[in-house]
Amino acid sequence: MTERKTRTKLVHDGIRRSQYGELAEAMFLTQGFAYPSAEAAEARFLNASDDEFIYARYGNPTTRMFEDRMASIEGTEDAFACASGMAAINGALTCLVKADDHIVAARQMFGSCLHVLKVLQGFGVDVTLVDGTDLDAWRAAMRPETKVCFFESVSNPGLEVMDVAGIVKIAHEGGATVVVDNVFASPIFSRAVELGADVIVYSATKHIDGGGRVLGGVVLGSKEYIRGPLETYVKHTGGAMSPFHAWVLLSGLQTLDLRVRAQAANAAAVASAVAGHEKLARTVYPGLMDHPQHALAMEQMGSGGTMLALDLKGGKEAAFRFLNALQIVSISNNLGDAKSIATHPATTTHKNLSEEEREAIAITPGLIRISMGIEDGGDLIADIKGALDAA
């Protein structure tokens, strides 16, 4: 049989059925597992097979189904499910470095990702932040002790698109591991594995859930890395995913392809409809021709993605008038949801940065980040245009 396509894998892969043959993925809401004998317990701690579990912090049948399905669609050997996207990023990075090692990272990044780097700096890891879109900057930052190159493939919230293959080449020449936070690309538009990335991280809270219900994260990579340093770090430091969350996310995965493609179609339609509006200084969407990395985005993802950013001319006041005039789009800081969501990064997700830091990564007072949902495209265009007129 030919390789199954993503839509088929999203519905079927990774399923483990109990003796009852249940059709839907079962939720094994148990942290512990009973052993038939003392010898069996000893044997399991010595060498547990893929279908034997010890404790839910190490693994659980429902979280294992989620891990297997994620590895299958991303095309990696293995995956480890974490309590949140940040537990996944913290694990993915921390398990690879020790004092005196060096990390090169893109400067335009989610605030909490920057915080993890600050924590590591406190423990003696050196960090250099670069303009992620500038391959020469990555090259210049590399040192003999560089262990990790880390970036968001599409940055939050500025929507810069990184050249995954270009950064991988530079990192691998220097012997560094490439860790990609792939949240904005989503598993549907990701080609990170094909482009040579070593470790891929998702916040499952976003597109994978798609209904804004639970927190979750996942780290994907080789069996050697996932069942080696990554699992060892996460299982001993407590960042494992709840089986209940894995069960919710398994159901989310079934519709991931349908949702993400509908969201991207809405994002493209809204971006084209509002670009050039008199209240806007900039419309940032990788699918628009005027985006600085438009060609790269289309080559790397085949889509402009599900996120766009609008920079209102009137600064914070205009941005707030815009948000308060929205009728369908919700004001929230989640993203990747079936519901369309608008965020003002300067006063919410990125408020902990200084004004200079925000300026350096193009988070202006008028910037609004929009995560397009799956509602009717015409309704969304009308809502957003109406709010722009009111701004």
Ligand SMILES: *Cc1c(COP(=O)(O)O)cnc(C)c1O
């Ligand atoms: C949301 C997000 C995270 C963190 O994920 P949580 O599930 O909230 O912990 C990390 N990176 C990016 C790009 C995100 O958007």
